[in-house]
Amino acid sequence: MNYWLMKSEPDECSIDDLASAPGQCLPWIGVRNYQARNFMRDAMRIGDGVLFYHSSCPQPGIAGLAEVASPAYPDASQFDPASPYYDPKSKPEQARWLHVDVRYRRKTRLLSLTEMRERPELAGMRVLQAGNRLSITPVLAEEWQRVLQLLEGPT
DNA sequence: GCCAACGTTGGC
DNA sequence: GCCAACGTTGGC
Numbered sequence: 001m002n003y004w005l006m007k008s009e010p011d012e013c014s015i016d017d018l019a020s021a022p023g024q025c026l027p028w029i030g031v032r033n034y035q036a037r038n039f040m041r042d043a044m045r046i047g048d049g050v051l052f053y054h055s056s057c058p059q060p061g062i063a064g065l066a067e068v069a070s071p072a073y074p075d076a077s078q079f080d081p082a083s084p085y086y087d088p089k090s091k092p093e094q095a096r097w098l099h100v101d102v103r104y105r106r107k108t109r110l111l112s113l114t115e116m117r118e119r120p121e122l123a124g125m126r127v128l129q130a131g132n133r134l135s136i137t138p139v140l141a142e143e144w145q146r147v148l149q150l151l152e153g154p155t
Numbered sequence: 156g157c158c159a160a161c162g163t164t165g166g167c
Numbered sequence: 168g169c170c171a172a173c174g175t176t177g178g179c
Contacts, residue, residue, distance in 0.1 A: 007177090032175095033162075056177050113178080131160050133176050 015064035024104035
């Protein structure tokens, strides 16, 4: 069992959007970074825990919990010229971009980026490291536990 | 809107 | 394989 933090712009897909999706499950389309793709392709397993993070918004932070719900499979948006995620260099016979499905578990209080940075027990988290821009980062089991503890606690 | 940090592209 | 130019990310 592995754990992940996955960033999503709430304008595009928020934790509420995931909660109200059919089957409370959505394909995590649009990842166009090789490292993030490789995490999905090589390391994710069905049932892995996901910290659902809102980025590029007024209140960035962890907004809920989700889980990996499928193996990695080709991202259809890369072949759609009308999509902002279109990649003309990707060939259907060898798709460049993959994604997994993500299933809603629950909404939490917002654990803001500010609060995350204030907590020494989270200081090692990959997402908090200087210069990190990855939209998908691994989370250690102990970090997952610490985040859950903070989410249970007072706001 | 700014801008720092990082990733990708493509000419050589 | 180098590296400059360019594009993107994402907090502020």
